Amino acid sequence: MEVTLSPLGKDALMEAMNIGAGHAANALSQMTDMKVDISTPRLELIRVEAVSVFTGKPDDIMSVVLVQVLGDAPGVMLLMFPRESALKIAYLLMRKEHALLTEIDRAALREVGNVLAGSCLTSLGNFLKMSFIQSVPNAATDMAGALITSALAEIGKSSEKVLISEVNFMIKELDADGKIFFLFDPSSTQKILDATTKLIP
Amino acid sequence: MGELKIASAPEVLETVGVGSCVVVIIYDPVTRTGGMVHAILPSKPATASDDGGFRYVDTSITALIHDLIGTGARRDRLVAKIAGGAHMFSLFGDAEHGIGAQNIAKARELLHEQGITLTAEETGGSVGRSVRFDLASGICSIETHM
Numbered sequence: 001m002e003v004t005l006s007p008l009g010k011d012a013l014m015e016a017m018n019i020g021a022g023h024a025a026n027a028l029s030q031m032t033d034m035k036v037d038i039s040t041p042r043l044e045l046i047r048v049e050a051v052s053v054f055t056g057k058p059d060d061i062m063s064v065v066l067v068q069v070l071g072d073a074p075g076v077m078l079l080m081f082p083r084e085s086a087l088k089i090a091y092l093l094m095r096k097e098h099a100l101l102t103e104i105d106r107a108a109l110r111e112v113g114n115v116l117a118g119s120c121l122t123s124l125g126n127f128l129k130m131s132f133i134q135s136v137p138n139a140a141t142d143m144a145g146a147l148i149t150s151a152l153a154e155i156g157k158s159s160e161k162v163l164i165s166e167v168n169f170m171i172k173e174l175d176a177d178g179k180i181f182f183l184f185d186p187s188s189t190q191k192i193l194d195a196t197t198k199l200i201p
Numbered sequence: 202m203g204e205l206k207i208a209s210a211p212e213v214l215e216t217v218g219v220g221s222c223v224v225v226i227i228y229d230p231v232t233r234t235g236g237m238v239h240a241i242l243p244s245k246p247a248t249a250s251d252d253g254g255f256r257y258v259d260t261s262i263t264a265l266i267h268d269l270i271g272t273g274a275r276r277d278r279l280v281a282k283i284a285g286g287a288h289m290f291s292l293f294g295d296a297e298h299g300i301g302a303q304n305i306a307k308a309r310e311l312l313h314e315q316g317i318t319l320t321a322e323e324t325g326g327s328v329g330r331s332v333r334f335d336l337a338s339g340i341c342s343i344e345t346h347m
Contacts, residue, residue, distance in 0.1 A: 047254075048203075048256065049241060049256050050203075059217040061346050066292060135292055138291055138292040140289055140327075142346060143331070144218060145202070145217060146218045146219055146220030146287065146329025146330070147289055147329065148220075149202055149221070150220035150221040150222075150290060150301075152241070153222065154293050154300065160249065
């Protein structure tokens with residue numbers, strides 16, 4: 001299906017993503033007991049293969065927690081940390097230090113992803129009056145390009161375009177940062193757009 | 202990603218961060234000309250718009266062979282190597298039926314149909330790859346980051 005994104009529609013979607021990311025940042029702040037800053041969302045409806053403009057250097061090593069979004073508007077949520085930041089966050093949560101991510105660290109990161117996705121999707125659902133359900137989280141550490149394109153390919157199976165939204169977050173005190181990505185296919189994008197127009201009286 | 206590149210020795214073709222996508226390299230060892238595609242999905246659906254680019258394995262391989270022959274490569278000398286098709290996230294079903302496996306199967310099938318020998322492959326698993334192909338030597342090197 002074809003969806004066009006008007007400037008007003010884009011603003012509404014950015015506001016929705018901002019609310020979701022804000023709640024996720026708040027949850028991360030409570031988990032780490034540190035201040036978490038977030039950027040304004042970057043949001044585009046682009047062709048699936050054009051997504052590399054979002055991934056930065058595709059061979060940078062990233063730790064990713066992936067959550068499938070189910071319910072009214074299915075999609076994918078990705079939480080992406082540079083490996084160093086993933087280690088710092090895992091150390092902080094596990095209160096110990098070593099040079100590699102162990103299975104327990106990965107479990108801790110999956111749990112971070114779980115909590116962040118939960119708070120994000122709940123707030124997004126409340127704001128849009130839609131129901132979002134999250135899958136169990138999946139974690140992987142690999143090249144950014146390999147991870148993002150594999151998630152995109154799932155959306156690409158049924159559509160040529162994808163709505164991608166990116167929010168950066170920073171924990172200055174820990175010198176750690178990361179990104180939250182939302183990926184929705186055009187039909188989910190349309191459902192979210194419809195929900196935002198209902199909010200404007 | 203979604204790209205087709207053609208070059209001749211001494212150039213090196215390269216693509217990084219290959220996950221479930223598949224990279225197909227086709228090479229004429231005599232003219233030392235070759236091409237690389239980095240496709241995302243197995244086949245172009247009937248409903249796809251015409252400008253599917255090089256997103257699909259099937260249309261990309263056909264285009265790659267066509268373009269190579271256009272440069273003076275001979276079909277009966279062409280050989281192929283493939284890489285990629287990993288299963289990065291277990292959430293997306295089991296590995297045997299994932300997009301990665303479908304991409305690999307489609308690439309093998311198409312090359313067989315076109316009568317092009319597949320001389321090497323480095324596919325599957327759950328790890329991302331970077332692929333370099335040296336047109337002077339015909340050597341394909343794969344880098345992974347564990």
